[in-house]
Amino acid sequence: MARLRLRWFCAPLVASVAILSGCGGDDFTEAEKATIASLSLDALPALPADPTNKYADDPAAAAFGATLFFDQRMSPDGVVACGTCHLIDRQFQDDLPLGKGAGTSNRRTMPLAGVAWSPWLFWDGRRDSLWSQALTPLEDLREHAGTRAFYAHFVTDNFNERYQRIFGPLPDLASVPRDAGPFGTEAQQAAWNGMSAEQQEAVNRVFVNLGKAIAAFERSLVPEETRFDRFADALVADKSPGGDAAFTAEEIAGLKLFMGKATCSTCHTGPRFTDDSFHNTGVPDVPGLPEDLGRETGAMQVAADPFNCLGAFSDAGPEACGELSFMVKDYRRLTRAYKPPSLRGAATRPPYMHAGQLATLEEVVDHYARAPAAPSGESELHPLTLSERERQQLIAFLKTLEP
Amino acid sequence: MKSGLLYALAVVVLVLVALGAYLAMPAAPKPELDQSRTRTTVNGLYVAAIEPEAPEIKQGELQTWILTVKTVDGKPVDDATVTVGGGMPDHNHGLPTAPRMTGHLGEGRYRIEGVKFSMGGWWELRFEISSAAGADTVTFNLVL
Secondary structure, eight states, X not given: OHHXXXXXXXXXXXXXXXXXXXXXXXXXXXXXXXHHHHHSGGGOOOOOOOTTOTTTTOHHHHHHHXXXXXXXXXXXTSOOOHHHHSBTTTTTBOSSSSOBSSSBOSSOOOOOTTGGGOSSBTTTTOBSXXXXXXXXXXXXXXXXXXXXXXXXXXXXXHSHHHHHHHHOOOOOOTTSOSSOOTTXXXXXXXXXXXXXXXXXHHHHXXXXXXXXXXXXXXTTOOOOOOHHHHHHHHHHTTOOOOGXXXXXXXXXXXXXXXXXXXXXXXXXXXXXXXXXXXXOOOOOOOTTSOOOOBHHHHHHHHHXXXXXXXXXXXXXXXXXXXXXXXXXXXXXXXXXXXXXXXXXXXXXXXXXXXXXXXXXXXHHHHHHHHOOOOSSSOOOOOOOOOOHHHHHHHHHHHTTSOO | OHHHHHHHHXXXXXXXXXXXXXXXXXXXXXXXXXXXXXXXXXXXXXXXXXXXXXXXXXXXXXXXXXXXXXXXXXXXXXXXXXXEEEEEGGGTEEOSBOOEEEEEEETTEEEEEEXXXXXXXXXXXXXXXXXXXXXXXXXXXXXX
């Protein structure tokens, strides 16, 4: 009888101790360990090839791209480089709610670490390659405010030999207007429309090659190892994390919430903490900015982009364009859906969301807990009860995602 | 007798604690979820089976699946048109891609390209199958 009683006592005791120690201590379940391993930088696959850009892995193209990236002459007024908003010492972003170039953009500048792994670029995925992305701000009146004819002339005048060593002969631009492009002012568009198809093609080719050089450079911007990665590596190797890899009880609890109750890791998944997809999370709109429909507009734009994977300037065949060929085109499903950004380094780069709507991590966690209705479309979030302590635990974990 | 009661009380408390901890854990695959890869369509017109072309289902990568359509008495259906849908019922969103049937492989087999599961969890993959025998639908549950 005593033995029986002991058995009755022990089974639930063992079960509850196992579960309880998994909640507060440094003990993780096998499933949690597997998730932690999948979030670690060790799980990052090799740099994916970019078949749309035959210069993607050409060191001379990458070096030229780096020069262009930081050259303020890449704007007609001579003060806006890519590096103006993508600041090299600030994770290649600018700490502002909205990017500021020649004017003010309607989106938060995205950091660039690991950008070469992204199938979709921009918050709304309106471009499908790094090079076609790099070209877009160059012609945006709020950003670099240039035109493709301006850039073709600029390269011919300033980087003539360097360009030709990489890409071959430059076209004769003598009769091409200095300032002409399809997205500029009325005069710039008129000048573009007045050019022959051959001239447009020649300018497009030079313009595209600038994008491909910048893309080759950006492929070198890879995520850095963080405290979390050192912690994860030790955990996966069944070692006790030492030095700065050791997590506090608060950080461990935050990590468990991240993977569990708070369900952050469903979208912020994998070593880049993103699922590369698009989600409506009910982020508020910004008074004064034009209506922003997110991926709904982005999907239409990338499908229509002449510089997309299936376009004439892509070096890939259609078989390499699966993401574009099979993208969701049911636009109503995509209203105000945005790409989950990586959370690596996020703790030190407020403000948050696609237009910098939320100033602090506290506000971000509160947003996900409240799960407000979306301004348009339907939010995927469900309300969640998080105590003040749990909120601080989540934030403590997010702070471990720093180098 | 008194110690017996105490034991019983301790057991009850521990079971409740364990149950609470269990309920607080992230949503595990629903135990009642039918994850079989072969299913009869809703109106009983077809038996459909799915299998990934690659041995492993990799999260976040485009993949090809093979859908096999047979009549309920086991005859391959080769004249079907197939449309694909689905999503994550727990997250109010559809599939991250728009997969479609890209080829008849014969013997009731169809190639479905562009399938992607962008996150872990419960996914539904739905096929609308239409042939001379009529139109019918089947939904498969997948848990990643």
